[in-house]
Amino acid sequence: MTTLVALLVGVLVATGFYLLLGRSLVRQIIGLALLSHAAHITILLSAGLRGGVPVIGSARGPMTDPLPQALILTAIVISFGVTAFLLALGYRMHLFGGEEKRGGKNRGEESRDDR
Amino acid sequence: MTDRLIAALPALPIVIPMLTAILLIAGPSRRAQRTLGLAGSLATLAAGIALVLLTRGGQVMPIQAGGWAAPYGITLVADMLGALMVLIASLIGMVGLVFTIAAGRDDRFVHAGWQFLLTGINWAFLTGDLFNLYVAYEVMLLSSYFLLTHGTTQRQAREAFGYVAINLVASMFFLFGVALIYSATGTLNMAHLAERVPLAPAGTVRAASMMLLVAFGTKAAIFPFYFWLPHAYAIPPGGVAAFFGGMLTKVGVYSLFRVFTIIFPSGGPDPLLLWSAAGTMLFGVLGALAQDSVRRILSFHIISQVGYMIMGLALAGQLGIAGGIFYILHHIVVKSGLLLVGGAIEETQRTDRLDRLGGLARTNGVLALAFVVCALSLAGVPPFSGFFAKLLLIRAGLEVGQYGVVAVSIIVSILTLMSMLKVYTTAFWGPGEPRRAPARLVAPAAALALITIAVGLRPQVLYSLTSTAAAHLTQPARYVGTVLKK
Numbered sequence: 211m212t213t214l215v216a217l218l219v220g221v222l223v224a225t226g227f228y229l230l231l232g233r234s235l236v237r238q239i240i241g242l243a244l245l246s247h248a249a250h251i252t253i254l255l256s257a258g259l260r261g262g263v264p265v266i267g268s269a270r271g272p273m274t275d276p277l278p279q280a281l282i283l284t285a286i287v288i289s290f291g292v293t294a295f296l297l298a299l300g301y302r303m304h305l306f307g308g309e310e311k312r313g314g315k316n317r318g319e320e321s322r323d324d325r
Numbered sequence: 326m327t328d329r330l331i332a333a334l335p336a337l338p339i340v341i342p343m344l345t346a347i348l349l350i351a352g353p354s355r356r357a358q359r360t361l362g363l364a365g366s367l368a369t370l371a372a373g374i375a376l377v378l379l380t381r382g383g384q385v386m387p388i389q390a391g392g393w394a395a396p397y398g399i400t401l402v403a404d405m406l407g408a409l410m411v412l413i414a415s416l417i418g419m420v421g422l423v424f425t426i427a428a429g430r431d432d433r434f435v436h437a438g439w440q441f442l443l444t445g446i447n448w449a450f451l452t453g454d455l456f457n458l459y460v461a462y463e464v465m466l467l468s469s470y471f472l473l474t475h476g477t478t479q480r481q482a483r484e485a486f487g488y489v490a491i492n493l494v495a496s497m498f499f500l501f502g503v504a505l506i507y508s509a510t511g512t513l514n515m516a517h518l519a520e521r522v523p524l525a526p527a528g529t530v531r532a533a534s535m536m537l538l539v540a541f542g543t544k545a546a547i548f549p550f551y552f553w554l555p556h557a558y559a560i561p562p563g564g565v566a567a568f569f570g571g572m573l574t575k576v577g578v579y580s581l582f583r584v585f586t587i588i589f590p591s592g593g594p595d596p597l598l599l600w601s602a603a604g605t606m607l608f609g610v611l612g613a614l615a616q617d618s619v620r621r622i623l624s625f626h627i628i629s630q631v632g633y634m635i636m637g638l639a640l641a642g643q644l645g646i647a648g649g650i651f652y653i654l655h656h657i658v659v660k661s662g663l664l665l666v667g668g669a670i671e672e673t674q675r676t677d678r679l680d681r682l683g684g685l686a687r688t689n690g691v692l693a694l695a696f697v698v699c700a701l702s703l704a705g706v707p708p709f710s711g712f713f714a715k716l717l718l719i720r721a722g723l724e725v726g727q728y729g730v731v732a733v734s735i736i737v738s739i740l741t742l743m744s745m746l747k748v749y750t751t752a753f754w755g756p757g758e759p760r761r762a763p764a765r766l767v768a769p770a771a772a773l774a775l776i777t778i779a780v781g782l783r784p785q786v787l788y789s790l791t792s793t794a795a796a797h798l799t800q801p802a803r804y805v806g807t808v809l810k811k
Contacts, residue, residue: 230490238486242493249500256508278507281456285500288463292493295470299486306479 211259215251222248235300239293246289250282334379335386335403337372338411338447341365342418346440359426362436366419369443373412380408383793385807387453395453395808396514402453402808405794406650410450410579413654417571417661418443420769424665425564427765428672435475442468442568449576453808455506455513455588458580459499462544466492469573472565473557481560488557495543495550502536505529506588516808518588519801534589538597541584545577546628547635548604555612555624563668566620567769570627571661575653578634582649586798587805591641594725598639603730606632606737613744619667619677622748623660626703629737630656633718636730640721647795648717651788655702655710655780662699662773666692669766670752674759679748684757692767693753698774700745702781705738710780713788 222244229241257275265276345365349358380386380403388401403411422439425431445465452458470492474485507513509529510521522530543550558570585591585598609629616622634656637649669692670685671677686693702709715738722731780787797804 230494235486238490242490245494245497246500249497249504252501252504253507256504258508275511277513278504281503281507284456284460288460291467292463292470292489295467296486296489299470299474299482299489302474303479303482303486306482 212255215255215259219248219251219255222251235303239296239300242296243289243293246285246293250285250289253278253282253285331379332386333388334372334375335388335401335407335451338369338376338415339401339444339451341369341372342440342443342447346437346444349437349440350434355431358436359431362422362431362439363419363426365440366415366422366443369447370412370415370419373408373415373447376403376408377405377412377790379403380405381790381793383796383803385797385804387808394810396512396517399457400453400514400516400808401451402516402804403451404797404804405790406579406582406797407450409650409654409790409794410575411447413657414443414446414450414572417568417657418446420661420665420772421564421568421571423564424567424668424766424769425562427763427769428562428564428668430562430564432476435472438468438471438475439568442472444468446572446576450579453515455515455518455584456503457513459496459503462496462499462576465573465576466496469569473561473569475561477560484556484560488553491543491553495540498536498543499540502533502540505533505536509533514808515583515587516801516805519805520809522588530589534585537584538581541577541580542601543577544574545581545631545635546574546605547631548601548608551605551609551628551631554628555616555621558624558627559620563665563671564769567661567664567668570624570664571657574627574631575634575657578631578653581635582638582646582653582798585638586641586646587801594641594727595639598635599727599730602632602635602639603733604632605629605635606733610737610740610744614740614747617679619670619679619682619748619752620664622744623663623667626663626741626744627660629741630660630703632737633715633734636734637718637721639730640718640725640727641799642721642725643792643795643799644717644724645721646798647788647792648714648721650791650794651717652714654787654791655714655777658773658776658780659699659702659709659711662695662770662777663703665770665773666696666699669762669770672766673762679751682752682757682759683755684753685759686753687757688759688761689767691764691771692762693749695767695770695774696749696753698778699770700749701742702777704742704745706742708778708781710777710784710787713781713784717788 226241226244229237257278262272262274263269265273342365386403390399445461448461452461470489509525512521546554606629609625613622613625634649634652637645667677702711705711705715719731
């Protein structure tokens with residue numbers, strides 16, 4: 211199970227970087243979101259995936275480490291905020307020039323096509 | 326009452342700017358915002374001074390947040406290094422804010438963003454927990470994204486997007502490092518990590534340390550992760566650029582100093598960091614020589630100077646680390662001073678391109694003097710603070726026999742001087758009767774120039790403080806013992 215999830219992290223990182231290296235702004239933002247998901251899942255893995263009982267409660271047996279879950283929650287909130295900011299920035303760039311591609315030289319023509 | 330205030334003091338440099346920022350968001354008038362912003366900065370500065378005085382003898386002041394004892398809760402720790410960094414951050418925050426107000430660039434939520442940025446920076450310096458450091462970073466970065474994109478043009482928005490993207494990728498590496506180190510040791514408290522890392526599997530620890538090196542290295546703009554910096558720092562107006570250029574990369578450098586001494590001690594000169602330091606110094610200054618506007622030249626010099634700090638860390642001895650910390654503090658003052666001079670030129674002449682400037686020394690005597698003092702200090706000419714910073718590093722390098730990196734650092738100093746002379750001879754000499762910059766724009770840079778002169782006249786005062794700070798990093802027993810209450 212751990213190996214499978216580790217592979218999933220690898221796929222997410224690869225896909226995220228692939229999208230990030232593209233020229234479309236929306237793809238880049240999605241790529242960044244995928245990268246942060248990969249990091250969150252790695253944190254989940256760091257406590258192991260044995261699946262014990264909760265720390266609080268009367269159930270007995272090996273307990274699940276609650277700390278990584280708290281860490282992920284914090285990290286998810288932060289990445290949510292940053293993604294929202296990126297989308298707002300992207301929207302503003304769209305308003306400025308009607309284009310959403312970065313780094314190209316012939317931006318003028320593309321922007322007319324997009325509209 | 327006094328005891329409780331002193332016990333709470335390490336939290337104040339975080340709490341004061343945060344509360345100020347929240348009040349500022351409520352949106353009082355421009356005049357009230359200025360008063361509130363300055364008052365908040367001044368109070369933070371006072372807390373920073375008090376922290377330095379209280380940790381002067383090598384004391385370590387921990388706060389266990391919410392009463393949860395370390396390592397189970399979140400720990401804030403003020404030691405000499407953290408206190409010095411808080412002091413310098415609050416000082417630059419204050420001076421930069423004065424400049425921003427003087428230039429009239431403080432519209433809308435700039436004051437609130439500024440205070441949140443100061444919150445994040447001070448938080449990063451005072452936290453004793455690796456994941457909490459990540460949160461502090463994000464508070465700092467989100468504020469910096471806001472200040473960077475505030476009132477930008479289309480081209481600037483695109484550059485800013487690149488800055489946000491590169492920082493997000495670095496943050497992802499940070500989280501990978503945190504996850505790996507937690508899986509290997511089961512703790513994130515820095516003091517507890519210092520005890521547990523030697524017992525953990527070496528492979529995982531090595532992987533985690535490399536992840537953190539990439540994360541902090543990108544934020545500190547070390548070789549080979551520096552490419553984003555000149556683009557991003559060319560965007561914001563002068564006061565913001567001085568705060569960014571002085572402080573933001575140095576938070577990354579600080580994290581490297583903290584993590585690669587206490588948690589991952591190298592026990593001798595680290596070849597990887599030495600190569601990186603040499604590359605950072607050399608490529609930064611070569612980049613600067615190729616530029617033709619004041620702001621871009623200064624941005625490349627930030628990179629080059631970070632190399633010197635990393636050199637101190639890479640040499641790893643007490644003298645190297647103390648020299649590195651001395652260099653960080655000196656550099657923040659001088660670089661912010663130079664960026665404020667650049668900002669004053671830009672605000673009055675409406676350009677900072679060297680081919681459109683000339684004759685500034687004729688009409689702006691004080692500005693020229695401030696530039697010369699900061700530029701010579703940056704290049705390491707006596708009697709300014711930069712000379713002593715470089716002297717310490719070179720001595721540390723010779724002591725452990727790392728002649729290669731010492732040679733690079735001396736060559737880079739000469740190239741730095743050359744590049745500074747290029748700015749001075751073209752912008753300040755030559756033909757032209759440029760407009761005179763008003764005194765309120767010159768004063769902040771002049772104040773920072775005075776600080777570098779003062780440090781240059783009495784370097785032993787600052788050196789004894791950085792020595793104490795370095796002792797906590799090279800022999801973390803006292804830090805670990807105080808935080809974990811042993």
